[in-house]
Amino acid sequence: MTNLLINYILKGNQSPDSAARTRAGLAASLICICCNVVLCAVKAVVGLAAGSVSIVADSVNNLSDASSNVVSLLGFKxxxxPADAAHPFGHGRFEYLASLAVAVIVCALGLDLVKESIYKIARPEPSEFSAAIAIVLLGSMAVKAWMMRFNRALGQRIGSETLKATxxxxxxxxxxxxxVxxxxxxxxVTGLNLDGFAGVGVGLFIAASGIGLVCETVSPLLGQxxxxEYIESVRNDILSYPGILGAHDLMVHDYGPGRTFATAHVQMDGxxxxxKNHEVIDNIERDFTAKTGAKLVLHYDPVDTSDADPERWLARQVAKIERGLSIHDLRIGDDYMSFDLVKPTDCxxxxxxxxxxxxxxxxxxxxELPCSITLDHGFLDHA
Structure with missing residues (x-):
């Protein structure tokens, strides 16, 4: 059922574009809002009737879940x-902000539940239990388990951190x-009231989970x-084309899910x-976008292949200084020499x-030649 619903939302598209991702995110948010509102209403009635603070807190948790789903919906929207003059690469990072908001809400809910549970421990009150309560709670668990599976599967399909957080x-x-x-x-069965203690434990678990979500959602905003594997796949893809002798200075820019831009330098026979070289580069850029959806821009570095011995000699000597050091773009003139030196990140x-x-x-x-060196840090630069 879950897979059928996801395929219906995505219209069977295995590689959804930005428009399909937005439709899927909005649909998922609306579905979750409806589920959480219904669960909140049912649990509130049952919890108040039974006098159980944990059931009432659980209903409030569902209401806050609906609020976080509204935040998710706004984030997708x-x-x-579209891109504008002030934001030429679009507004995709709003989705990351929505994910962060959901994570903060989760943290706040966990801490609030801890506070209420401590009050319940200090002033315990008897709670009722009935078959109706058990049915409501079991039904809630089943609905939430389905929502977990649905959001996780759809989030993986469209690459959405917001749905994964949900x-x-x-x-x-x-x-x-x-x-509960x-x-x-x-x-x-025993007459032992553990309602408040369970609330503290669950509250701490939720707060810890929220902190983990905050860390995960902040990372792409900071430039994760x-x-x-992605770096190597891009590099191998570029090197697979005829005429490409080397690739370096790859930069990946993430402007939101499905909005990735990349640049790199490629070495070709000067x-x-x-x-002809420009045609090869155009083909690489066009094919890369068609396959991955990401925009790729390549810079052409001409290489003198008539005598590669100086560069090979220097590359071997540099590698002896520190494992992983490499060079490219060696230029030797009558009164100068220059090249780029790549320093690995773990050096x-x-x-x-x-x-x-x-x-x-x-x-x-x-x-006799003055040496000019441009120092790069690793094959990858990220922004």
Whole structure:
């Protein structure tokens, strides 16, 4: 049923575009709002009738869930706004802001539940238990478990951190309601009232989950680096085209889910006709966008392939200074030499030490030429 609903929302599209992502996010938010409002109303009635603070708190939690779903809906709606003069890359990061808001709401709810539960421990009150209460709580757990699966699956399909956060919140609700039900059963069988203690434990669990969600949603806003697998796939894709001798200085810019821009430098034979090289670069950029949806811009670095020995020699010597060091764009003129030096991110040597030792190495072979070095930090730069 879940997969059928997701396929219906996405109209069977396995690689949804920005418009399809927005429609899917809005649909998911509306579905979750309806589910949470119904659960809130039912639990509030049952909890007040039974005099159970944990059931009433659980109903309030559902109401706040509906509020967070409204935030998600607004996030998807604002993120779908087209680019304008002030925001030339669109408004996709609104979705990250919505995810952060949902995470903060989760944290606040957990802490509020802890406060109410401590009050319940200090002033315990008897609570009632009936078959109706058990049915309501079990039904709530079933609905929330479905919402967790639905949001997680749809969030993975469209790459939405907001829906993944909503799925985590639904998981927390399953745990919360399960604890409430367990306490009600224990109280009925043994007379031991654990309502407040369970509330504290569940509240702390929700708060901890919310803090984790905050960390996850803040990361892309701060400029989270893409995975090593993504970097390697982009690099391998570029190098698979004829005429590409090397690739470096890859930069990935994330302006929201489905709105990725990337730039890189590619090395090509400088003796080949520039128009032919430009055609290859155009093909790479066009194919990359068609396959991934991301925009790729490549910069052409001509390489003198008539005598590659100097660059190979220098590359070998530089690698001896520190594992992972590499060079590219070596230029040697009558009165100068220059090249780019790439320092891996895990290198422990300082920039000054690396530059000094590299210049000394270059001077061994070209003592009469002043050396100009541009230091890059790793194959990947991220913004």
């Amino acid at each position: 604002l993120a779908s706004k 799925a985590a919140d639904s998981r927390n609700d399953v745990v919360t309601t399960g604890a 039900l367990a306490c009600a059963v224990i109280a009925q 680096a893409p995975s090593e 003796h080949v006709d520039a128009f 422990e040597l300082s920039d000054e030490e690396i530059l000094g030792r590299t210049m000394s190495t270059a001077a061994e072979r070209w003592p």
